Amino acid sequence: MEKKCTLYFxxxxxxxxxxxxxxxxxxxxxxIQLGVT
Incomplete structure (x- = not known):
């Protein structure tokens, strides 16, 4: 479990x-425009 969290981080x-x-x-x-679209 900790290894997965570290990998994602x-x-x-x-x-x-x-x-x-x-x-x-x-x-x-x-x-902001890029985030909306």
Missing amino acids: LVLLPFFMILVTAELEESPEDS
């Missing part, structure tokens, strides 16, 4: 980091 962490950097580079309005 290692996979999702880089994904969220990329998501955050993408939001910082682009304007917030574009990020």
Whole structure:
């Protein structure tokens, strides 16, 4: 069980980091539109 949680964490962490950097580079309005659609 713990190994699965750790695996998901290692996979999702880089994904969220990329998501955050993408939001910082682009304007917030574009990020909101992408999230809605």
